[in-house]
Amino acid sequence: MKQPVIYDLDTDDGIRHITIQPVHQQIPGTDVYATGVFSLNEAETDLGDIVFDDNMHEWEYTGMGNLNHNEAKKIARFIKHNLNALVA
Numbered sequence: 001m002k003q004p005v006i007y008d009l010d011t012d013d014g015i016r017h018i019t020i021q022p023v024h025q026q027i028p029g030t031d032v033y034a035t036g037v038f039s040l041n042e043a044e045t046d047l048g049d050i051v052f053d054d055n056m057h058e059w060e061y062t063g064m065g066n067l068n069h070n071e072a073k074k075i076a077r078f079i080k081h082n083l084n085a086l087v088a
Helices: 069-081 083-087
Strands: 005-011 014-026 032-042 045-052 059-061
Touching: 005 069, 014 069, 045 069, 059 069, 069 083
Parallel strands: none
Antiparallel strands: 005 014, 014 032, 032 045, 045 059
16 A cells, blocks of 8 residues: 555544554565554544554554544454555
8 A cells, every 4th residue: 555544433522534554664675565563643643553463463552542442443453354455
């Protein structure tokens, strides 16, 4: 994915438009590959990252309280279910 994806997060306070950008890494002399890290932003605010394990089963949210656990869980579930579209 070259362009970020906008996820509309439905919260008690209304819809939040979260930008999800996969973090890629390039090893010299090879192709670019997905790292399992997804950067989250809302407008100009950095919300932290969602970081998956090697198997994309477990995840953690590295933000500092901008999202609660349930909100981060919704985003992680969206990423996991749309992984091929997000990292291609």
